[in-house]
Amino acid sequence: MIKLxxxxxxxxxxxxxxxxxxxxxxxxCAETMRKPIEDLSKLFEKLRKDRKFLKKRDHYFxxxxxxxxxxxxxxxxxxxxxxxxxxxxDVSAINGDAHKAYHATVNAxxxxxxxxxYIAGDTGAGMFGKNLAMAAKKMxxxxxxxxxxxxxxxxxxNVKFMRDAGAEVVPVDSGSKTLVDAVSECMRHYVSNCDNTxxxxxxxxxxxxxxxxxxxSTSQISRELKKQLIKEFGEIPKLKLINVIGGxxxxxxxxxxFIDHDKKHVELIGVEAKYAAPLSTNxxxxxxxxxAQYCLTDKEGQIAETHSLSAGLDYPGSSPLHGLLKxxxxxxxxxxxxKEALAAFKLITKLEDIRPSLEPAHAWSECIRLAPKLKKSDxxxxxxxxxxxxxxxxxxxxxxxxxK
Amino acid sequence: xxxxxNNAFRVAKKENRPALISYTVCxxxxxDKSLQILNSISGDLDIAEWGIPHNCPxxxxxxxxxxxxxxxxxxxxxxxxxxxVKRFKKTKxxxxxxxMGYYQMIxxxxxxxxxxxxxxxxxxxxxxxxxxxxDNKNFAKLCKKNSICFVQLIAxxxxxxxxxxxIKSSHEMIYMISSISTTGSALKYSIKRIIKNYNVxxxxxxxxxxxxxxxxxxxxxxxxxxxxxxxVGSAICREITRSLxxxxxxxxxxxxxxxxxxxxxx
Numbered sequence: 001m002i003k004l005x006x007x008x009x010x011x012x013x014x015x016x017x018x019x020x021x022x023x024x025x026x027x028x029c030a031e032t033m034r035k036p037i038e039d040l041s042k043l044f045e046k047l048r049k050d051r052k053f054l055k056k057r058d059h060y061f062x063x064x065x066x067x068x069x070x071x072x073x074x075x076x077x078x079x080x081x082x083x084x085x086x087x088x089x090d091v092s093a094i095n096g097d098a099h100k101a102y103h104a105t106v107n108a109x110x111x112x113x114x115x116x117x118y119i120a121g122d123t124g125a126g127m128f129g130k131n132l133a134m135a136a137k138k139m140x141x142x143x144x145x146x147x148x149x150x151x152x153x154x155x156x157x158n159v160k161f162m163r164d165a166g167a168e169v170v171p172v173d174s175g176s177k178t179l180v181d182a183v184s185e186c187m188r189h190y191v192s193n194c195d196n197t198x199x200x201x202x203x204x205x206x207x208x209x210x211x212x213x214x215x216x217s218t219s220q221i222s223r224e225l226k227k228q229l230i231k232e233f234g235e236i237p238k239l240k241l242i243n244v245i246g247g248x249x250x251x252x253x254x255x256x257x258f259i260d261h262d263k264k265h266v267e268l269i270g271v272e273a274k275y276a277a278p279l280s281t282n283x284x285x286x287x288x289x290x291x292a293q294y295c296l297t298d299k300e301g302q303i304a305e306t307h308s309l310s311a312g313l314d315y316p317g318s319s320p321l322h323g324l325l326k327x328x329x330x331x332x333x334x335x336x337x338x339k340e341a342l343a344a345f346k347l348i349t350k351l352e353d354i355r356p357s358l359e360p361a362h363a364w365s366e367c368i369r370l371a372p373k374l375k376k377s378d379x380x381x382x383x384x385x386x387x388x389x390x391x392x393x394x395x396x397x398x399x400x401x402x403x404k
Numbered sequence: 405x406x407x408x409x410n411n412a413f414r415v416a417k418k419e420n421r422p423a424l425i426s427y428t429v430c431x432x433x434x435x436d437k438s439l440q441i442l443n444s445i446s447g448d449l450d451i452a453e454w455g456i457p458h459n460c461p462x463x464x465x466x467x468x469x470x471x472x473x474x475x476x477x478x479x480x481x482x483x484x485x486x487x488x489v490k491r492f493k494k495t496k497x498x499x500x501x502x503x504m505g506y507y508q509m510i511x512x513x514x515x516x517x518x519x520x521x522x523x524x525x526x527x528x529x530x531x532x533x534x535x536x537x538x539d540n541k542n543f544a545k546l547c548k549k550n551s552i553c554f555v556q557l558i559a560x561x562x563x564x565x566x567x568x569x570x571i572k573s574s575h576e577m578i579y580m581i582s583s584i585s586t587t588g589s590a591l592k593y594s595i596k597r598i599i600k601n602y603n604v605x606x607x608x609x610x611x612x613x614x615x616x617x618x619x620x621x622x623x624x625x626x627x628x629x630x631x632x633x634x635x636v637g638s639a640i641c642r643e644i645t646r647s648l649x650x651x652x653x654x655x656x657x658x659x660x661x662x663x664x665x666x667x668x669x670x
Contacts, residue, residue, distance in 0.1 A: 026539065028539070030462070030534060030557075031536045031562060032584055035562060036561060188465070192589065195584055287507055288460060289460070289462065302459045303508075
């Protein structure tokens with residue numbers, strides 16, 4: 001079993017080749033990309049220690065993204081389920097409607113620092129695309145978003161947003177026409193334009209530097225949560241932190257500050273979509289988009305197709321950092337079906353005022369399964385990492401309504 | 405046939421021309437057809453390169469993506485590729501065969517087993533697009549131990565310092581990527597600039613065989629004639645696509661194209 005190192009940020013627990021636990025991650029990329037990613041790594045290592053840059057980041061997080069996102073108890077749901085206390089870290093309240101806002105903003109800031117004028121990113125659910133488009137507009141960068149044609153049609157509100165913000169949305173019509181193909185096409189674009197374009201990979205995936213930037217950016221969530229927990233409970237109570245996993249960027253941000261805690265004290269639970277679940281279905285390690293990771297493949301090693309109602313989860317791979325958390329036993333992974341996610345949305349929105357998107361609805365489903373089995377002293381916190389409006393059409397198709 | 409790659413370059417040099425290297429995807433559009441295509445062009449080739457199709461090819465442009473897609477649709481598997489290489493080498497034992505692919509396909513099969521199978525089938529060289537220096541050190545060693553040439557790549561973005569390290573650890577052939585691009589897009593740099601990059605590599609170690617690839621077509625090939633070798637891939641894959649679309653025989657069309665390529669460099 002892999003052992004995690006204490007007091008070293010999770011993103012820094014790699015060797016000089018970029019491998020975590022000797023098996024996850026690395027830099028499986030074309031020679032053309034080596035120099036640009038090396039330059040980016042150097043720049044990032046400099047910036048994360050640079051007070052002025054950190055101040056700028058914090059300024060943007062506070063004034064542009066709206067500052068700390070709320071943390072509150074779901075009294076009705078707690079009462080209804082009759083077990084653990086259920087709390088919500090409502091990341092969807094951020095300007096930008098999802099955790100991708102942190103990651104997109106940081107990437108735009110880094111792009112600016114690098115002197116590049118173009119920024120390119122991939123998107124599935126459109127949350128990263130929309131936030132990158134917004135950040136690019138704010139910082140006067142030219143932005144290209146790569147998106148599968150299937151996702152363009154199922155996440156239309158976000159596509160409109162991207163275009164309105166001045167970004168070029170590049171439709172990707174190859175393969176399954178979803179996130180996996182969008183990431184591939186975006187990487188191809190980078191291979192061809194790495195001299196003037198900054199690549200913003202949409203999740204904690206890709207070559208070492210890309211997943212580091214992503215998880216570093218989203219860790220804002222757990223920095224806030226830690227403070228909010230202490231304010232509310234006077235200490236870090238016995239916790240279960242439940243988060244949905246697509247590539248895994250929101251979970252890494254939600255968990256980052258709690259990695260060093262004992263797992264009996266702070267349990268980390270990741271919830272995948274049932275038919276896009278490499279971490280919870282014992283998939284093999286495979287190389288996808290530049291890194292070794294748990295990934296769904298066929299016997300020959302070809303990347304498998306996935307199926308999820310949720311565009312953000314419809315991805316065969318997973319962050320190498322989640323491979324590390326799984327194999328070290330620090331986090332556990334489970335999954336929820338489309339049906340279970342929809343049922344969770346139905347119950348949550350009946351009892352509470354939050355409107356989760358399809359992605360966090362998967363996390364809520366696990367919360368609903370788990371809470372009744374636990375004691376009142378147990379605290380569950382769910383990362384409500386995306387706003388539901390983008391899935392309004394899908395919810396109406398599936399449930400017949402969308403709550404007010 | 406231990407030095408058949410070196411030999412191929414020697415022959416071309418003697419004839420005062422670059423070695424001509426084709427790239428096609430094994431199994432495009434069917435297993436047999438891809439072998440027929442290769443057999444029919446091999447007379448004009450110095451080295452044959454066969455791509456191992458992968459469904460997530462992040463460094464390939466549209467043309468090679470299409471070829472890979474067709475091959476996969478027709479059910480090609482790694483074991484079929486080894487069998488086809490064996491069949492090719494049976495009739496053309498002295499024609500060097502290089503397999504090119506993405507590391508996932510090898511990793512999934514197992515490095516050692518993959519190299520053993522390559523050796524058995526008669527593969528002379530390997531190019532692994534996304535296994536770059538220094539991560540490829542162990543794999544390159546394993547190739548060398550089995551008398552397989554591991555072809556390192558050098559890109560326009562590669563620094564001179566890194567270039568020197570790559571060349572030091574390289575075997576008999578080095579692949580220079582012409583410009584910052586995926587496979588198959590038009591040459592982004594001027595011929596002058598490409599030749600300049602090429603000369604930087606050659607100056608470091610004149611005895612290495614350096615081939616140029618990415619974006620070379622019937623039109624541009626003669627301008628790059630001074631290189632040790634030239635790889636044409638996407639232009640051939642495009643010709644296969646066109647032939648299939650027009651319901652023509654890809655074997656004869658590709659043969660004609662390769663003959664023209666050859667004529668342009670003699």
